[in-house]
Amino acid sequence: MTRTKVMAWAGGVLYLFMLGLLVGGATRASGTVHAVGSLLAVSLLAGVLRRTPLLALAMTLFGSTAVVVGTPGSVHASLAVSYQGQFLSYLAADLVLSFIVATCTRRASIVAGAVSFVAQLLVIGVFAHGDNLTVNGVIALLAMAASCMVGLLSRERREHAVALRSQEVAEAVTAERLRIARELHDMVAHSIGIIAIQAGVGSRVIQTQPAEAREALRAIEATSRETLSGLRRTLVALRQADLGAAASGQAPLAPSPGLADIERLAAATADAGVRVDVRRSGEQRPLPADIDLSAYRIVQEALTNVVRHAGTGRCQVAIDYGDEELSVEVVDDGRGAIENGSAHGFGLVGMRERVGLLHGQLSAEPRPEGGFRVAARLPLPEPVGVPVEAR
Incomplete structure (x- = not known):
């Protein structure tokens, strides 16, 4: 098990431990205090959220529900209005839901949203009474809707950035190919023309004028070597060029790595x-x-x-x-x-x-x-x- 895995699961265990302290201890604290504590404790699930977002959502829903059920006065909420703030603990689940909508597949996002919706409304329906039932239900719906909208906006922004990046890649590849084509044409076309001419001359006079044929072959050899050296220099220069050198118009001074x-x-x-x-x-x-x-x-x-x-x-x-x-x-x-x-x-x-x-x-x-x-x-x-x- 890698270090990141150990840290992720250690954070999950510590999250559950902290929830146990919140629910089991400080029994005289208000429901709002318990809810804020559980909201802060969800930061411990950052590692789990990055590796398995759906599991992080399940743990957050469980922890938020435990705060609601375990907070003093939850069963007799109508006698202790101050405890109604305990439902704020579900904001932690809404944050996790927003992350899932932004990063996971649409199917996983729909499942996560449905589970969170059912769990929150079910708990609120059981432990809230009278006017508090309506108020807390509406607040929960608005919070879930806001978290989903934030996640969708983040997803669309990332997808748009990916599309722009793909377009930039295609344009950069096309521009580089054109640049290479121009470079090769300027360097090779003339040399290949000379080689073709000398080869034709040599083939015509090789039987009747061997000395002239030898001169043609020497010209072909010299031109070929020069062209080959130029091609190698061009390829090395193309490989060595980096974005910083291209932006500044200067060739890199350090030797290329290997x-x-x-x-x-x-x-x-x-x-x-x-x-x-x-x-x-x-x-x-x-x-x-x-x-x-x-x-x-x-x-x-x-x-x-x-x-x-x-x-x-x-x-x-x-x-x-x-x-x-x-x-x-x-x-x-x-x-x-x-x-x-x-x-x-x-x-x-x-x-x-x-x-x-x-x-x-x-x-x-x-x-x-x-x-x-x-x-x-x-x-x-x-x-x-x-x-x-x-x-």
Whole structure:
């Protein structure tokens, strides 16, 4: 059991303990005091609410009902008007209901609203009398309606933000592709034209004029090497560019990170509360700059998602230096799928773009045994022997 789980359940147990003190102790305190105490005590359920919202609602309804039933004078409420404030304890349940409406599925929100509605009106109907019955019933309905409206507004605002973010991602991807296309056209088109012309000349004169054919082949070789170097520089520059450098119009001064910096990344992640177990296999060797940087960014984004969404205290990173491909894998034992589609935001789009540009494969999905797994396979180029020119 992770530390976050222990803290969540410890808060739940402490919440029940505090309710026991409220109901069993301070019997001369008014119902309003008991209600305010139970409302403050619901803060102890923050961990449970984050992990299992419906259970948190059930515990809050139980605690609020216990305050109403256990408060002195509740059975004879008509003789003790001052105790009617005890129904304020249900405001805690309304806060939890608002969170459920804002974050959970619509079906779960409907079930939670129906259960809260029935429970509150049933208790108020039993323990309130006369005019107090009508007043408390109306207040309970208004409070539940307000909490649901706040939750719906929060949900709509978040969904609108997700839609805007998706649109921004699409526009950014399109703009980047156009920029890459322009860069490649400006750099490659001229060189490829020269190569095509020289190849045509060489093929026509190779039988009759071997010296001219050799010159054509040398021009093709020189132009090809120059173009290849330019392509590599362009790819490295594209990988190194970050949002800060793009905004300032300056190239980054620090060298781009790579798999050699994974241990430092793991240490930073541990400072954020998630211990990372790094395992390497295969023959560790220098990699092309674009592959090295992309692999590092994939691991970095996966660890960021673990810290933000998984709710676990540890994960594993596996790096395999194969003969033909590089494999990186990040596995955690957290909650698995991320609700509301947040797993499909900037992070996963960036991973897929990086892997797609390198003609690799990416898998990002919940594991059957629990948790989440991100795995990328990046093909490695075959080593090319460069001939040594004769002196």
